[in-house]
Amino acid sequence: MLLVDEQESRIEAFTTQKSLIRRIIEELREGVVYHFENFEVLLNKDEYKVTDCKYKLSFHCSTSIEESDLSIPFDAFNFVTIKDVAEFNANNEDLIDVIGFLQSFGDLKDHKKEGGSTRKLSFTIADENERSVNVVVFGQCANEIFRAKGEDLQPPIVVLLRFARINRGKGFGHLTNQFEGTKVVFNPDLPETKKLLDSLEDNPVASQSLSQVSSCVIATATNESLLSFPCRINVAQIMNFTEPCEVVTKLVIEKLETAYGWNYDGCPCDKKPFYVNGKLKCSACNTEVKMTEPKFKVHYKARDSTGKCSIIFFNRLASQLLNCVATDLKDQMIKMGKPMGFPKELSDCIGKEVLVKLKIKDFNIGHPNSSMGVSQFSDDMHIIEKFTYSEYQENPPTLTEASPVESSASKSSPKIVLVEAEEDDDLTDSQIVTPEDTNAKRRKLSKTISQAVDDGGLSEMLTPTFSSTKLLKTIKEEVC
Incomplete structure (x- = not known):
């Protein structure tokens, strides 16, 4: 789960207890504000993080979850520009959000992998200067995005890509999905959408080019x-x-x-x-x-x-x-x-x-x-x-450390x-x-990566320091 507070700060939450998993799936709804009490605060050591917050919340059977009428913004984005992704300046370890124009949209294809096959979908999104990045998604995520586009959308089409992962290997494109967590919204009702559409008024060449969506997806990159x-x-x-x-x-x-x-x-x-x-x-x-x-x-x-x-x-x-x-x-x-x-x-x-x-x-x-x-x-x-x-x-280079852009x-x-x-x-x-x-x-x-981590003195950061009892804490209302 991803929680956001009234200051638009984001933090991950999870549970491994079966009874609580069923309750969360059945009762919690996206966009609703909840008040949480009694949970653990742990270091977030996940390989792919939804946010850059170094902590995450662990819910258990004694965690209290109640609806609240507090007003909290539903959306909190981690936008990275297409320019930074295209020019390899984006080294974010957490999942990112990208918004741009739909430039090309391919067909669903079968993709062979070890142990079977899955579905694969490729498309490209571009900014107002026609700088583009390639996006390749797999599995159920590919099916959902293909169905969501439909046939009635008229270009220029604005695409919001949420919780995308930067493809370090770049074998399949600049961006890819993180299992089923990655979402795509076409023509989202956001200020960023209006800003993108308004930008085309001063750029007639881009306006004409982005007013048609190609079915041929070719990854592009700038010389620079x-x-x-x-x-x-x-x-x-x-x-x-x-x-x-x-x-x-x-x-x-x-x-x-x-x-x-x-x-x-x-x-x-x-x-x-x-x-x-x-x-x-x-x-x-x-x-x-x-x-x-x-x-x-x-x-x-x-x-x-x-x-x-x-x-x-x-x-x-x-x-x-x-x-x-x-x-x-x-x-x-x-x-x-x-x-x-x-x-x-x-x-x-x-x-x-x-x-x-x-x-x-x-x-x-x-x-x-x-x-x-x-x-x-x-x-x-x-x-x-x-x-x-x-x-x-x-x-x-896939292990290069750099600050998020x-x-x-x-x-x-x-x-x-x-x-x-x-x-x-x-x-x-x-x-x-x-x-x-x-x-x-x-x-x-x-020597292995783990040895390199130890040599750098980072291993000490991997174990949080708590009191002898589990940490129970009440925080402000959050929206999930």
Whole structure:
């Protein structure tokens, strides 16, 4: 449960007693004010917190719950701007609220996971400057949001995303749901909604663009987001990571690696299909693939001043890098009588300096010589000249500690397409050259997160100090 008082301060409450759980479900209603007495106050050590309050309330059988006629605001938000989420400046550990315009809204799809499958829904929301973030939700939350949108809403549509979780891995988008706690409200009756709609009056270009909702959901990110990504390191430091993560680095493309081919037969959506009961299926489209087409999968050797590595550009990003499509190059090689040959266009980027975001997976950690997939890149020299390395941290960027961001003004900037690197079970081995002490560093960095917490002197904060009896306390009326 989430409780809010008359000062709009929020705190979590919970119970583990079955009889009280039934009573709460049957009797307590959202938006009603209640008076609580006799409960425990505990440190909130939950992995995902609804609020930034370090405490939470534990209700038990002797907890008194009575309705009150005190007037308390129903809503208390923890708004974070789309700008901060899109540019990776939002490091909030608690669940956040985001409001913006609905830019695109996809279809419900099946998503395979360990032990079965679930439903998946993708959509994007944008601010008044068309800066957008991708949202991917799963399970019952996806079903409820899909039904809530309906067909009668007319753009521009304002979307309120409540209790969302920032996706640290970013494999599925900027924001995702926290089980069934995440809620979406379309065109909420809030001052923030009116402010957003009024902002379009002074921005006719955005007004026209946001007056239509696309059914094609493509994650987008600004060029500048590479400059502010939390983990910006060199090649030698990449070998130090012991957990899956994403990093940004600056490289010079040195040569084309011809040992691994340059294309694969893919579904029109870019996924590599597979055979099921004699039929070619696409896991992304969840349909039978009638015809495949050539897709890029190009390996390059790249370097910086500290070492070399092998990187893979998959179809969409490779098309941007090379300014051509795989189908044309394949047709060209067939006409030349060299269907297995390498088009000379693949070498046009040799010597080019680029900023790349690399996905370091479990496979890469277990096989230090394996190739890393590129999930975003920029070859804009104005951006590259501004690039600086972040302060090096031993832990992956998903563990970076930072203060929650406050609201900030939005600002428009160029966009590039950001796509998730294709899942590939047959990643090839390419040599990564790093300083001789790299392996020693990796061994040194193998201590667990809990040890790091203890080393930082934080373990003392994990046990609250109470009197010998349980803490019983009366607080002001709260609304749940």
